[in-house]
Every structure is written in structure tokens, then in C-alpha cells.
Amino acid sequence: MLRRNFIRAIGYTTVAWPWIVMAQPATKVWRIGYLASGPLDGGLVTFKQQMADQGYVEGKxxxxxxxEALGRFDLLPGFAKEIVSGSPDVIVAEATPAIAAVQHETSSIPIVMSPSTDPIGSGFVKSFAHPGGNITGVANMFGDLTAKSLEILHLVVPNAKTVAVLMSSNPTHAALFEVARKGAERIGLTALPYVAPTPADLERVFLEIKKSNCEALYVLADPYRPIIAELAASAQLPSIYQYSLFVDLGGLMSYGPDVFNLFRRAAVYVDKIVKGAKPADLPVEQPTKFDFVLNMKSAKALGLSIPESVVVLADKVIE
Structure with missing residues (x-):
């Protein structure tokens, strides 16, 4: 009797085992849409690295x-439509133009801003503490840094009277220029707007800046266009940027947050969302650390003598 029961138990186990294996839940493969207003390279690489650091494996x-729109904002609506049609679990959008394009296509798929200049003014969220919809993520604080950036520029080129403000068709730039204009007036500078709608317009606009005898340049944050640093150097224009990538390429100086950290924070938001958090309940983050980066080699090429009082203010000095 015992032997028969034992054989019967083995038989049941043998029959049941394939069913047990089949019943195990498959590992969820999260689908992430990623739309860049500019090039994909640095932002996407940093985002993927942070996802890996959080335990995710791409492809598994x-x-x-x-x-990537590469600064061609007219391409974004079509790209946003394509991404949304794939029914991703969450979408990461780099910069205001991409965020706006994706927002137009979906009010249900979670969207992570990476980053936004003015999330409330752009209509992306109701407030920083309570976004209230399907969008949350990171703000960059560039508007709040504008006056300080111009003050730094004035310390480096104290005799300058006219500063060119380089813009694109980015919808935040008109408001940012007004902030720059008022900030410039307070320290005795005149700010003039120059708009290069696409990267292809940059060379023409730099010729206009040079003809206008502008003595310095303030570059508003936008999808990364590395040629700007080269054009500024060729035009012999002391320039300040809102992130340090330009300074690494030979730009004179920058003041702003670590943009790569903003991309890392976007991956943190994605992790929270796929684990069940609602964008409406996830507060928008703002950077709290801002770095002044100075390229002394570029200063020498421009014939500038940087006061020691300015050099000691720098968080990073490139010799």
C-alpha cells in the first residue's frame, strides 16, 4: 500500500511540474519612450547607466x-506620435520642446521631464509639490540663475556695454530673454536678442552678432549644440553658458546645475513610476547645487585677464 501511494505521488508530481513552471509569472519588461529635443548621446547614456545602477538590465x-530631434523642433510632434503609438509604460522627455510635444499626444501615459525650465508656466504641472496630472520630473532653475550669470559675465568683462543673448525657437526663451534684459539693465548692460531657430541658423546669427559689435554673449540653455562654443571663439566673444559641456569644449565659462545629474534623476522617477507611483503625486525636483566653471585657456585665447577674485569663486577651473 505504501509503495503504491509513493508511486502515485511521484506520478502526480511528474505531471504537475510542467504546469507549475508555466504558472510562474514572467519578468516584466518595461517599455520606456525617450524623446530628446537635441542629440541623444549624453543624456540617454547617463539615463541608462542610472537605470543599471538601480538594478535594471536593458533588453531584459x-x-x-x-x-532625437537634434535641435529641429519641428520634428518633435511626429516623433512624439510614434513613441506614444508604441504604448510605452513611461516616457522621458528632454527639455521643454520635447515635453510639450509628448504632452500633446497623451494625457494618460506617465511623462518624466528631464528637465523643464518652467514646468508651471509651460502648463506641464499645477505645482512643484503636487503636479496633479501625468507629468512630473526635474526642473533646471535656469530662469532663476540668469541674473547671477550676467553678474559673473560682467565681472569678467567689466568694460562691456552690450551683451548678445543667443536664443532658439524654444518656447521658454522669450520669457527668459525678458529676465536677462532686466537683469542686464540692473548692472548697466544692454541685452540684445538673437534667435537661431535651428542649428543651421547659427553661423548666420553669429555674423549678425559680430556686425552689431556686441562685446559678450549669454547663451540660453537649449538642446546641446557644440558648434556654439567654436563660433563664439571665432567671433572673439567672451561667453557664459548655462551648463558646463560648452566649457569642456573651449567655451569661456558656465554657471548652472550638473545637467547629467538631472538625467540621473529622471531614471529615479522612472523607477518610482514603474513600481506604482503616480506622476500626480511625485513632487517636481529642483537642483540645489550650481557650479561656476571657468576655462583659463579660453580666457587667454580671448586676451582676457581674469581677476583672482573671480578665479577663487570658480567651483572648477580648466587650465
Whole structure:
């Protein structure tokens, strides 16, 4: 009797085992849409690295459907439509133009801003503490840094009277220029707007800046266009940027947050969302640390003598 029961138990186990294996839940592969207003390179690489640091494996626990507009904002609506049509679990959008394009296509798929200049003014969130919709993420504080950036520029080129403000068709730039104009007036500078709608317009606009005898340049934050640093150097224009990538390429100086950390924070938001958090309940983060980066080699090429009082203010000095 015992032997028969034992054989019967083995038989049941043998029959049941394939069913037990089949019943195990498959590992969820999260679908992430990624739309960049500019190039994908640095932002996407940093985002993926942070996802890996959080324990995700690309191709096994997440896949990315990515598009880059390379500064051609007219391409963004079509790219946003393509990404949304793939029904991703969450979408990361780099910079205001991309965020606006994705917002137009979906009010249900979670969207992570990476980053936004003016999330409330752009209509992306109701407030920083309570976004209230399907959008949350990171703000960059560039508007709040404008006056300080111009003050730093004035310390480096104290005799300058006219500063060119380089803009694009980015919808935040008109308001940022007004902030720059008022900030410039307070320290005795005249700020003039110059708009290069696309990267292809940059060379023409730099010729206009040179003809206008502007003595310095303030570059508003936008999707990364590395040629700007080269054009500024060729035009012999002392320039300040809102992030340090330009300074690494030979730009004179920058003042702003670590943009790569903003991309890392976007991955943190994605992690929270795929684990069940609602964008409406996730407060928008703002950077709290801002770095002044100075390139002394570029200063020498421009014939500038940087006061020691300015050099000691720098968080990083490139010799």
C-alpha cells in the first residue's frame, strides 16, 4: 500500500511540474519612450547607466524606444506620435520642446521631464509639490540663475556695454530673454536678442552678432549644440553658458546645475513610476547645487585677464 501511494505521488508530481513552471509569472519588461529635443548621446547614456545602477538590465527588464530631434523642433510632434503609438509604460522627455510635444499626444501615459525650465508656466504641472496630472520630473532653475550669470559675465568683462543673448525657437526663451534684459539693465548692460531657430541658423546669427559689435554673449540653455562654443571663439566673444559641456569644449565659462545629474534623476522617477507611483503625486525636483566653471585657456585665447577674485569663486577651473 505504501509503495503504491509513493508511486502515485511521484506520478502526480511528474505531471504537475510542467504546469507549475508555466504558472510562474514572467519578468516584466518595461517599455520606456525617450524623446530628446537635441542629440541623444549624453543624456540617454547617463539615463541608462542610472537605470543599471538601480538594478535594471536593458533588453531584459526594460527596452527603450528613442528619438532625437537634434535641435529641429519641428520634428518633435511626429516623433512624439510614434513613441506614444508604441504604448510605452513611461516616457522621458528632454527639455521643454520635447515635453510639450509628448504632452500633446497623451494625457494618460506617465511623462518624466528631464528637465523643464518652467514646468508651471509651460502648463506641464499645477505645482512643484503636487503636479496633479501625468507629468512630473526635474526642473533646471535656469530662469532663476540668469541674473547671477550676467553678474559673473560682467565681472569678467567689466568694460562691456552690450551683451548678445543667443536664443532658439524654444518656447521658454522669450520669457527668459525678458529676465536677462532686466537683469542686464540692473548692472548697466544692454541685452540684445538673437534667435537661431535651428542649428543651421547659427553661423548666420553669429555674423549678425559680430556686425552689431556686441562685446559678450549669454547663451540660453537649449538642446546641446557644440558648434556654439567654436563660433563664439571665432567671433572673439567672451561667453557664459548655462551648463558646463560648452566649457569642456573651449567655451569661456558656465554657471548652472550638473545637467547629467538631472538625467540621473529622471531614471529615479522612472523607477518610482514603474513600481506604482503616480506622476500626480511625485513632487517636481529642483537642483540645489550650481557650479561656476571657468576655462583659463579660453580666457587667454580671448586676451582676457581674469581677476583672482573671480578665479577663487570658480567651483572648477580648466587650465
Amino acid at each position: 527588464s526594460f527596452v527603450i524606444d528613442a528619438r
